[in-house]
Amino acid sequence: MRVLNLTLALLAAVTVTGCASGLGGGDYERAETRRVMNVRMGVIESVRLVKLEGTNSPIGTLGGAAVGGIAGSTVGGGKGSAIAAVVGAVVGGMAGAAAEEGMTRKQGVEVTVKMDNGEMLAIIQEDGGEGFKPGERIRLLQDGRTTRVTR
Structure with missing residues (x-):
């Protein structure tokens, strides 16, 4: 349950990142006023x-790595658990970066x-x-x- 909650929180953070202001002809940044x-x-x-x-910020990578590391640590025990956590973090980081880029x-x-x-x-x-x-x-x-x- 804890892993699910963390996953949902990280996906929400990545989704909010994707909702940043647009870059169309009628979209202006605040800094463009009075210029x-x-x-x-x-x-x-x-x-x-x-x-x-899409965006390629550390949010997707770190979020995916955290979820993957936590999920990996639940596999096996002792050294096997530590190795699974590292592998899970690497795979999760790559998946998180790809998901963020695709969603944005x-x-x-x-x-x-x-x-x-x-x-x-x-x-x-x-x-x-x-x-x-x-x-x-x-x-x-x-x-x-x-x-x-x-x-």
């Missing part, structure tokens, strides 16, 4: 769906834009449901660190 953005206009040439890799993976879009000055740019951002289409006129917002496509 000047350059606005450039252009027309969408193409839109392609892409996959954005997001759908993205690659938007290719022909700017008014003729320059061609491709911007990749999280798919925020904007439904961009070729031929659509858009704004490109840039501040030196961040670039986003918006209407």
Whole structure:
């Protein structure tokens, strides 16, 4: 029962990590407020769906290692139990890292834009449901660190 409770708590922590703010055209970090953005206009040439890799933080690895180590320690006795705990921790850590990355993976879009000055740019951002289409006129917002496509 104790292992089950720990497993559920760690899965909840990994899931909360996956609910971090989005990276779509309408999503802003708090630090972006009151910052000047350059606005450039252009027309969408193409839109392609892409996959954005998930988070790979120590939370999934450590959580999986803890659960695997505890589960492994219940196998056998004496030295066998210690070896099983180490093996369980290693396998659990790998499984926890893979689970975190998979649960936090997001759908993205690659938007290719022909700017008014003729320059061609491709911007990749999280798919925020904007439904961009070729031929659509858009704004490109840039501040030196961040670039986003918006209407």
